[in-house]
Amino acid sequence: MTRAIRIGGFSGYLGDRRSALAEAVAGDPCDVLIGDYLAEFTLAMLAARHRSDPSKGYVEYFLDQLRPHLATLAERGTRVVVNAGGFNPAGLADAVRALIAESGVALRVAHVEGDNVLSTLDDLLAAGHQMPSLDSGAPLADWGHRPIAANAYLGGWGIAAALRAGADVVVCGRVTDASLTVGPAAWWHDWQPDDWDRLAAAVVAGHVIECGPHAVGGNFSGFTRVPGMVAPGFPIAEIAADGTTVITKHARDGGTVTVDTVTAQLVYEIQGPRYLNPDVTAHLDTVRLRQLAPDRVEVSGTTGSPPPPTTKVAVFAPIGHQIVLSLYATGLDIAEKVALIRAQAEALLAGADAELDVSALGTAAEDPERQWDATVQVRIMATAADREPLARLAEGIGELFLSSIPGFYTDSAARQSASPRPRIDYWPSLLAVDAVPHEVVLDDGTRIPIAPPPATEQPDQPEHPEPARAELGETRRVPLGRLAHARSGDKGGNSNVGLWVADPRAWPWLRDLLSTDELRRLMPEAKDLDIVRHEFPHLRAVHFVLRGLLGTGGSSNLRVDPIGKAVGEFLRARHVDVPVELLD
Structure with missing residues (x-):
């Protein structure tokens, strides 16, 4: 295809608006609609459902969302890609086929499997895969708990293969959130597995739209200036053949798309400038944003490099009550x-x-x-x-x-x-990517194996020096949020927080202000934690990872805000010295 692919999101988590697919179908045209249902703890919830009833273990309400729109999707040729398969993508694929048969439309369904490695854990450990914790480095054998869920994160090439084989609906388990976008973009533009920059651009686009209304003003610190916040809509990514992307939204829906709403999602739940995915490592510090028109933000400049030789595995186990x-x-x-x-x-x-x-x-x-x-x-x-x-x-x-x-x-x-x-409890781990099976299963039973990436490279997060405080001249003590936006979230037991300014004049001040020591002062709860700091000059953002703030994960810590969603808003309420010239 020569034109950009239009990929619209309609779910950001299990529990997102049930009406979202109907809203997307009624909105502006899209080539592919994607639904992200899985978070780290969601897998544990679905695992319990699957253990009690092996025929389930998938997101059942997806069927209710899909049923009324099958004829419209068939008429338009719109593809649907979801990770609602959870622990049983084959079961959900069969259930979708039953819906299609009832409706009398001609749609094909494929599913992607291989992420569920629970049944092979003992064999993997016996073969020498230690599956160390991403937080402590300890091997899984030292955990002392019997897992009930273990899911490896798959990339987007299985989705691309399913679409290439003619699937209209692709059901996945634990692919990465961004893979829901990478797969369709790679299929549409016929990218190759070593098109690192293009794949990285698709990862960034997928990261922006994976959380649904986040990209159009949901959970945004500038929400008071966002129209239609009673029900903000869902985003669309227009991804060109070279990876350049425009983030937009359905024109009829609430919310807005600005450089700041996109920045908010870019700095959300990351570990630093290197954003790791099974298909590519995206270099977020090369990303540039530009407001083209109302509700249209261009995302360009993304570069990529080969992915790491391992992929993440989310392991869960009951540890009490x-x-x-x-x-x-x-x-x-x-x-x-x-x-x-x-x-x-x-x-x-x-x-x-x-x-x-x-x-x-x-x-x-x-x-x-x-x-x-x-x-x-x-x-x-x-x-x-x-x-x-x-x-x-x-x-x-x-x-x-x-x-x-x-x-x-x-x-x-x-x-x-x-x-x-x-x-x-949650054990975030790593497993060699070539130890994870990755297959597409078509509606006629044909299986398409997906090869590991053609090259791998162990990336390191860059190290950024601490800033030197400059003389500020006349200042006024005001809440940090008077000038700075923030967005925070969880990565296992760590909380991240990104803070940025819209005004280019304020960037030198923010960069110099937000040292690691200053963050410890602003947030005493984190004063004894290991804190990692990075700068994103193109975004005018400073990013921190607060290691261990969330214990071993959101499912097991005792914090009132267990997954760190309000850390950024707390920091914005803290008072700091701001040059008067920036306040005028």
Whole structure:
């Protein structure tokens, strides 16, 4: 094809708007529609479903999304690519074929498999694959827990092969989020496996649109200036043959596409300037953004290099149980009230091998006008290997209404976690890419094996020196967010955060301000952590990885914000010295 391929997103996670596919079909024309349903913890959720019913383990509501639109998709020739297959892509592919048969349209379905390596873990370990933790470096054999899920991240060439073979719907398991875009772009433009720059450009495009409304103003720190935020729409990537991309959106939908909304997604959930994927390593520090027109941002300049010789594997295992309870403290002596609640919770867990966190959320106002201005939520979270002490805690908290703090109450209209839930831990690991099977299965049973990349290269993140503080002249102390945007998220047990400025005049100030030491000052919770800092001059951004802030992962830590989504907004609320000339 000579023209750019138009790839529209319609899902950013399992639980995203059920109406999203209908919105995309009713919106501007697209050649391919992609749906991303899998996050790290999503796999563990689907694993439990698959273990209880081997015929399931996929995202079942995708069928409801797809059913009403089969005839329209067939008439337009629009392809659909999803990773909703979870643990059973073959099962979902069969279910889609059943829908197609009922509707009487002529559509072909293929699925991609090989990512689920749980059944071969013992053989892989016996063959010498240590599957070390990306965080600690320890081998999987040292973990001490029996995994219930292990999924390797596949690239986009299986998707490309399925489309080349005539598939109209391609069902995948754990391909990388960006692979949903890389595969269609490589198919459309007939790229080769060593077209590193083009593949890297597609990875960047896929990274921008993989989280749905994120790219059009969702979760954006400048949301107050985004129109239609009640229901922001979904993005479209127009990817040319050379990889140059324009990010846009359906014209009828809410939201907006600007350099800042695209930057927000570029710095989201990355580990640094080198963005690793199974097909290519994308160099994010070469990316340039340009506003072409309203809701049209050009992404250019992306360069790539061979991918690493390993691919990521998400391993999950049950490690016990957890429970979360909430109550409220009002008025005076809040610190003392929280301390008493903590002491009573500790007494209820006395003698148990348990971990407890009691946190007060918010601050009571001085001389409040309303009761709620004087109220803070007290969150109690506890974990233990056994259920019994946690059940005892829940029962005991319920017995404190007459023997605890003055004004003790819970929200009786909200359901409390009366019974403990399983606690799942996460082991992010690596596996040699040639040890992971990667196959496409067509509707006639034909299997197409996908070869490993033609070359690999172990990339290193660049090292950027700490800035030297310059003289600022006259300054004013204001919230950092007066000038800077931010976006943060999780990578296993690490939280990342990228901060950037829209005004080029403010970039030297932001770069000099945001040293690692300054970040430790701004966020005391991270003062003892290993922090990695990088600069992205073309984006006017400083990026940090806070190693270990999230424990071993969002599914098992005790933080109220378990996957670091609000770290950036917290930093924007902190006060810093800003040159007056930048505030005028």
